[in-house]
Amino acid sequence: MRSDIHVCSDPEAAHDRPVYTLGDRCPECGAPAENGAPAPFDPTDRYGEYRRRARSDRPD
Template structure:
């Protein structure tokens, strides 16, 4: 998945909260911006079954 919205790669150290942009660089600190979309779902995830069981709303 690819998103057009990008986030400052250095926001945890340079800003109080994430800085979002559509460009390749952060408008406030000029650091590179990275994709803000979460990683895609991986059906071959070896530990997915255990994580789903550990969730309070997971299957019994």
């Protein structure tokens, strides 16, 4: 899912709070803006268990 709302990619350095915009750049600091939507989650994902097992950063 892609959102039209973007958030400043550098919020800690330049802002006290997240800055949202519809453009590709932050209106306050000029930094690039990134997609503000969270990653999709599907509880009916058939292969989620296998994907979690295959992760390399998972302790054995």
